[in-house]
Amino acid sequence: LCLPSDSQLSEKDKPYVDIQGLTASTMEILLDFVYTETVHVTVENVQELLPAACLLQLKGVKQACCEFLESQLDPSNCLGIRDFAETHNCVDLMQAAEVFSQKHFPEVVQHEEFILLNQEEVEKLIKCDEIQVDSEEPVFEAVINWVKHSKKEREASLPELLQYVRMPLLTPRYITDVIDTEPFIRCSLQCRDLVDEAKKFHLRPELRSQMQGPRTRARLAVSHPADMIYVSGGFDGSRRHTSMERYDPNIDQWSMLGDMQTAREGAGLVVANGVIYCLGGYDGLNILNSVERYDPHTGHWTNVTPMATKRSGAGVALLNDHIYVVGGFDGTAHLSSVEAYNIRTDSWSAVTSMTTPRCYVGATVLRGRLYAIAGLPRASDLTECPGHGSQPDCAICRPAGAGVALLNDHIYVVGGFDGTAHLSSVEAYNIRTDSWSAVTSMTTPRCYVGATVLRGRLYAIAGYDGNSLLSSIECYDPIIDSW
Known part of the structure; x- marks a missing residue:
């Protein structure tokens, strides 16, 4: 005082x-x-x-x-x-x-108060993870406009300020059409180095995991998890990953986020109350029962109470503030057991087991019921758990390692492996008619594929086509029945 x-x-x-x-x-x-x-x-x-x-x-x-x-x-x-x-x-x-x-x-940044800030104050603002922007474009433009307001005094500050603009997250077109043509940028070798870094990020996607840093990490307040697609962990043919990527449909671009504490493949991923949970999996040596939680507002992963059973290839879904983990492989046998995680109490409890052990099983929730679909050791029919209703018809191809997602009151089963071939086929279950129907196949066969829904469309992410691991993504529009 x-x-x-x-x-x-x-x-x-x-x-x-x-x-x-x-x-x-x-x-x-x-x-x-x-x-x-x-x-x-x-x-x-x-x-x-x-x-x-x-x-x-x-x-x-x-x-x-x-x-x-x-x-x-x-x-x-x-x-x-x-x-x-x-x-x-x-x-x-x-x-x-x-x-x-x-x-x-x-x-x-459009007002005089920003223009009159000193360099230190501008730096403090633009380096902040919490500023809410749809892309880095307004951040870059704010820096350029601030410099232009007093060119002689401020031009020397540009390289230092520009390092806090996350240029690798800008679109390639913006980098080439706007940043490359800016005279201030063209006249500074330090600025050119930062632009080259952004170009390399786009031209050499295989190097992105080595380029992780403040400029390749999306700001925390960009959007809610429900507005994005998140992909975490996985296996690239040589090692398991801790990395997580996020897809922003507004700019059609992926960005790297904070790493998990443990490398995982075959883990389950689910969003609950705006927080992302990654459950179980395989780290290359052991099947895991550990669970990590990612908070988009802090950008950090933290451990929560582990599952009672080690599981890889389990199905995961959210129902009534509980995360259900269905089946999987514990290193010895395929599992029929099911666990439920109470988000409010950070505790696990066992629920009724499935009638069939299943690994690489799909799970989703529809009208208050949890569905476990297909999976190894044998691709069986679709069952409900828990619940005592009649069993729906069998899926046409009964694939294992398929992606499962809910769209417009239909359960979609994408790709998978039927014991003979890796599949590009896609099926949809209609709960009202209790029937399955085939829809247009994907352009690429995919097993161990991720499936999710964003803005009324179904996405099939990565997977294995029988010859190589995939990084490609396909998008399905149910209105025109086309990928």
Whole structure:
């Protein structure tokens, strides 16, 4: 707090105390508060009232001023309010202004307050993981506009600021059509090096795992998990991975996120309450029962309570705030057991086992029931667990290692291996008619394929075609029945 000095409050030779910097009108408001415990804060008086309240330690007035300023936050003033709050040790207001500037970054950088920041303040803002942008374009443009405002004084700062722009996450077209043609960039070798790094990221995707760093990591607040596709772990033919990638449909681009603590293939991945869980799998030596949780807001993985049973190739699905893990392989046998994880209590419990052991089994939820579909050691019919209803018809090809996803009240089974061939076929189960039908096949056979739904379309991700591991992705539109 800003306390009065001894000279201000100890003037023995005067019949009054002279408090510097306080106007009569402000003092009148403060005296009214002392007697009435009410204060009227306005745009006209708040800048004098808050420092005065700090000086005289009137916490009620200070709180009222902070609440008023928070209600006035706008892209044009949030940076100034943040600095004002910091000057007067208003921590909550400072944090609120900080969050506001991050949430409204594209609008904030259009205003004079941003243009008048010094280099250190610009750097602090653009390096922040929490700024909410659909892409790195507004970040790059903010830096360029800031430099152009005072070219002679600021041009030398460009290389240092540009290192906080995550250029590898920009589209190739933007890099070549906009960044490459910017005169400031063309005149700086350091800037050119950063552009070359971004180009390499796009031209050599096989090197992306070696290029991980702050510039290849997407910002935390870009979007909600439900608006993205996440792929975690896996096997590339030589080693198991800890990496996680995220696909943003807005820019048709993948980006690297934080690594898991344990390398895994054959793990289950599911989103629950905005958090991503990765369960079980195989690390190259052992079947795992460990579970990790990724929070997109912090960018970090943490361990939660492990499963009771080690499982690789299990089916995973979310039902009523519980994550169900179905079947799998424990290193010795294929499993029929099922476990349920309570998200609220961080605890596991066993539920009724399936009638058939299944590894590389698909799992999904439809109308309050958990479905376990196909899988090794033998591709059997589709069953429900738990539940006691009649068993639906068998899938046509009964594949193992197929991708399973729910779209428009239909369960889609994508690819897999039928014991003889790796499949490109796709089937859809209609719960209303209790029947299976074939839809258009994928362009590529895929076993151990990931399947998910985003914005009304079905995605088939990576897998194995019988000859090689795949990184390609296909997208199915059910309206036109086409991949």
